[in-house]
Amino acid sequence: MLLSPSPTGTLTLTPSPAPTLTPPPGHRDDGGGGLGLLLILAAFVYVIGYAISVQLHPLRTCRTCDGTGLNRGGIFTSSMRVCRRCGGTRREPRPGARNLGRRDR
Numbered sequence: 001m002l003l004s005p006s007p008t009g010t011l012t013l014t015p016s017p018a019p020t021l022t023p024p025p026g027h028r029d030d031g032g033g034g035l036g037l038l039l040i041l042a043a044f045v046y047v048i049g050y051a052i053s054v055q056l057h058p059l060r061t062c063r064t065c066d067g068t069g070l071n072r073g074g075i076f077t078s079s080m081r082v083c084r085r086c087g088g089t090r091r092e093p094r095p096g097a098r099n100l101g102r103r104d105r
């Protein structure tokens with residue numbers, strides 16, 4: 001004997017449990033979360049290493065004059081001037097280096 005729900009005359013609005021599209025809790029963002037954590041950890045290690053390196057070596061070669069301390073003219077290549085960026089010192093502070101460690105007055 002089949003128990004088929006026969007349509008009755010009166011339409012009853014029973015709140016049927018609609019199939020929700022929510023995923024089961026947990027076990028969802030496992031791989032992505034681990035990779036993101038690894039990237040954050042790598043960035044953290046890089047930042048710490050860079051901070052230590054900047055403390056040890058706060059200067060780098062001036063990129064404007066490429067370590068020559070001079071800027072040559074574009075047209076008259078024999079003309080030159082002192083590099084404005086490094087002031088002829090041929091070096092510049094690395095990004096992140098603060099007050100270059102020492103203040104000589």
Ligand SMILES: [Zn+2]
Binds near residue numbers: 064066069085087
């Ligand atoms: Zn320079």
